[in-house]
Amino acid sequence: MINLLLFPIILPFFFAIILLFFKENIRVQRSLTFIGLLASLVAALFLVAKVKADGIQAITLGGWSAPFGISMVSDMFSALLVTTTIVLTLLVVIYSFTAIGKERERFFYYPAILFMVTGVNGAFTTGDIFNMFVFFEVLLIASYVLIVLGGEKKQLRESIKYVLVNVISSALFVITVAYLYSVIGTLNMADISVKIAQIGQPGIITVIAILMLLVFGVKGSIFPLYFWLPGSYAAPPIPVLALFGALLTKVGVYAIMRTYTLFFIHDVGFTHEILSVVALLTIIAGCVGALAYFDLKQIIIYNIVIAVGVILFGAAQMNDAGLTGAIFYLIHDMLIKGALFLLIGIIIYITGTSNLRKMGGLMKTHAPLGWIYLIAAFGLAGIPPLSGFVGKLLIVEGAFESGNIWGSIIILASSLVVLLSVIRIFIYAFWGEPVDLPKTERRPYRNRMLPAVILVILSVLYGVGSEWLVPYMTDASNVLLQPSIYIDAVLKE
Amino acid sequence: MEFIMIIVIGILFAAATYLILSRSLLKIIVGTGLLSHGAHLLILTMGGLGGSAPPVLTDGVTDFADPLPQALILTAIVISFGVTAFILVLAYRAYAVHQTDNMNLMRGNDEHD
Numbered sequence: 001m002i003n004l005l006l007f008p009i010i011l012p013f014f015f016a017i018i019l020l021f022f023k024e025n026i027r028v029q030r031s032l033t034f035i036g037l038l039a040s041l042v043a044a045l046f047l048v049a050k051v052k053a054d055g056i057q058a059i060t061l062g063g064w065s066a067p068f069g070i071s072m073v074s075d076m077f078s079a080l081l082v083t084t085t086i087v088l089t090l091l092v093v094i095y096s097f098t099a100i101g102k103e104r105e106r107f108f109y110y111p112a113i114l115f116m117v118t119g120v121n122g123a124f125t126t127g128d129i130f131n132m133f134v135f136f137e138v139l140l141i142a143s144y145v146l147i148v149l150g151g152e153k154k155q156l157r158e159s160i161k162y163v164l165v166n167v168i169s170s171a172l173f174v175i176t177v178a179y180l181y182s183v184i185g186t187l188n189m190a191d192i193s194v195k196i197a198q199i200g201q202p203g204i205i206t207v208i209a210i211l212m213l214l215v216f217g218v219k220g221s222i223f224p225l226y227f228w229l230p231g232s233y234a235a236p237p238i239p240v241l242a243l244f245g246a247l248l249t250k251v252g253v254y255a256i257m258r259t260y261t262l263f264f265i266h267d268v269g270f271t272h273e274i275l276s277v278v279a280l281l282t283i284i285a286g287c288v289g290a291l292a293y294f295d296l297k298q299i300i301i302y303n304i305v306i307a308v309g310v311i312l313f314g315a316a317q318m319n320d321a322g323l324t325g326a327i328f329y330l331i332h333d334m335l336i337k338g339a340l341f342l343l344i345g346i347i348i349y350i351t352g353t354s355n356l357r358k359m360g361g362l363m364k365t366h367a368p369l370g371w372i373y374l375i376a377a378f379g380l381a382g383i384p385p386l387s388g389f390v391g392k393l394l395i396v397e398g399a400f401e402s403g404n405i406w407g408s409i410i411i412l413a414s415s416l417v418v419l420l421s422v423i424r425i426f427i428y429a430f431w432g433e434p435v436d437l438p439k440t441e442r443r444p445y446r447n448r449m450l451p452a453v454i455l456v457i458l459s460v461l462y463g464v465g466s467e468w469l470v471p472y473m474t475d476a477s478n479v480l481l482q483p484s485i486y487i488d489a490v491l492k493e
Numbered sequence: 494m495e496f497i498m499i500i501v502i503g504i505l506f507a508a509a510t511y512l513i514l515s516r517s518l519l520k521i522i523v524g525t526g527l528l529s530h531g532a533h534l535l536i537l538t539m540g541g542l543g544g545s546a547p548p549v550l551t552d553g554v555t556d557f558a559d560p561l562p563q564a565l566i567l568t569a570i571v572i573s574f575g576v577t578a579f580i581l582v583l584a585y586r587a588y589a590v591h592q593t594d595n596m597n598l599m600r601g602n603d604e605h606d
Contacts, residue, residue: 130565137572144579156587157599160518163580167525168513170576174532174569181562182539 004050005057005074007043008082009121011036016114026105030097033110037090040117044083051079052472056479056489058127066491067191073127073490076475077327081124081254084331087458088246088338089117091451095342096239098444099349104149104237112149113243116142123251127490129180130187132255133173136219140166143248146240147232158235165228169218176211183208190490193262193483201266209264209271213256213278220252222312223281226305230289233304234297238345241297245304246338250330253308257315257326261480268318276316280407282309283414290421296344296354296429299421300337303380306414307333313407314395315480322398324477328469329391332379332462336387339376339455340422343369346448347429352438356425361434369449370430376456377426379463381419387463388415498538505531518584518594522577529573533566540565 015036022028051057051074060069074082093113100109119139126132144166148159181187183204184195196205214225221229229249233241256275264271286305293299311333314326346369348354350362363370375386382388392415399408462469479485505527512524540562548560588594 130568134568134572137576141575141579144576144583148583151586151590153590156583156590160580160583160587160599163576163583164513164521164525167576167580168528170572171525171528171532174529174565175535177565178532178536178539178562181536181565182541187561 002050002057003059004043004047005059005072005079005125008040008047008086009072009118009125011040011043012114012121013118015039016111016118019111019114020108023108024106026102029105029110030093033093033114034090036114037086037093037117040121041083041086041090044079044086047074048076048079048083048472051076052475056486058490067186067188070131071127071188071190071490072125073190073486074125075479075486075489076472077257077477077479078124078254080327080331080472080476081250081334082121084334085117085120085124085247088334088455089113089243091455092239092242092338092342095242095345095448095451098447099239099345100237107149108145109149112142112145115139116146116243116247118142120247120251124254127189128187129189129192130177133170133177136173136251136255137170139248139251140170143244146243147236149240150237152235155235158232161228162232165218165232169215172211172218173215176208176215179204179211180208188490189258189262190487193487194491196263196266201264205264206267206270209260209267210274212259212264213271213275216252216255216259217278218252220249220256220308220312221282221305222256222308223278223285226282226285226308229305230298230301233301234295238341238348241301242338242341242345245301245341246334249304249308250334253311253330256312257330257480260315261318261323262483262486265318265483272316272318276313276404276407279309279311279313279316280410282306282312283410284309287414287417287421291417294356294428296348296356296425299425300340300344303340303418303421304337306418307337310392310395310411310414313411314391314398317395317398317402317404318481319398319401320477320481321394321401323480324473325391325394325396325398327391327473327476327480328394328466329388332387332391332459335455335459335462336376336380339452339459340380342448342452342455343373343376344425346445346452347373347425349448350437350440350445351429351435352440356428359429359435360432361430363430364434365437370426372449372453372456373430374426375460377419377422379456379459380422382415383419385464387459387466389463390466494542495538498534498542502531502534502538505534516595516597518588518596521596522580522584525580526573526577529569529577533569533573536562536565536569 056075058073060071122135217225289302311326314322379386382392396408509524509528512520540559544558546554546557
């Protein structure tokens, strides 16, 4: 019994509550947020080391033993995601110091971010399906605050749609949990897995699997359910967009991966076939969107949709290479999407527009920005040895192993589309004749470069040092491949 | 008893769907409220109605109600309270800024601003 795995959830929560009392004092807000996230990061790194050394960590709240009480479980998969979440939030917060504006900082911007981190980390760590719903709501309510904060006309319009979509999908989540409880009679995820194995996945469980795919698919933006994403994500300012794009959809993806590797593994011919077809359709839909727009934000937003498809396709293969690749690609995507959003935020700040047609020639005036953006773009497209490559290679390998030749071809082709879409930004924004730029202060631009550059460097290190990361990734995918490890760790405490 | 509950849940879901598909923002919000009520009742029904004793640990009682669905509903109700309150305020602000509560007029994206 060890409380370490609760720290990345409780520390942001604790600091957020303290921050509520210092509404007007921006300096306190900034420094406490920074300290809180730094402390959470230390705890998360300890957690990764602990999980690596001693295996899965589990804790049952209130001393109720496993199937009855609420368990929190930290395996390597969730520990890595928790760490990435905190790293990313820390850098976005540093970026926000100059980018978000004093008005928003005064209206609980940082507490909302910390509450969202609480929810995200909680959803990654929980071992109880209803508790996952609660943590989803925690992060969603914080995200409602973030998306509407500022109250611009466009924000209000889009946040109504965002809130409505999520309220309805939450109701569907409750309904799904109700069905699951009536069939299985337990809410502990490890126990659900045991009970489903005992009755051998009858049809009703497959129905529940598809309902879960719908619920998490809305949050993770899979093929027919991503309709709300481009509009809603374009509304808030860039730092919020970076957080949403890097974290929120990934929670849905995590939930799908978790449930589809732990619960619904006895009828993979049906559920996982649907998952991989939907994932491929997601990739295609994302590609169409990414090529269709001449707007910086929209291009990168549609790249989120593509990445979700790639990750889920890897997860649907249910073999070693596919799952390891999916985990690799998931963490890669969180880092690189954060970096890209921060970089296009700087481009939009410098040029004063997000329309590609009104830009040009930034390479002559802002060369370092151009080179950093180029590295990030290549990383996103997966050019070796940058970080996207390893994950995608493993996913394609896994797809070949399970005989999905067409799937692999679509994934490889999508890399070209991704490259085309981000290089188009490079060509339009950085090449050509310079246009008249609005006057921007030199200093905020410099300050904003720092977190973006750190994120790009992290993603490059993630790609170059992937050899060193392999043991961690294997640990993470082993848990997904063999649910018995997870079950034993939770139920035998 | 389950039979009546299921019909009530069905009516709630049908009404919720009808309201959510309407144009007025306020009706949509009422619809989401009904939807979550239906979901809560569904949990209660799915957990199994019945049990003659309250779910309190006492010796010699075997036929007691299942406490877990009630705990779940409590949590879900609190969450839906909070979200409904938030969305009502949001709708009011949006109405004040956009001068309309017609969702048809709130369509569009950046290019239409």
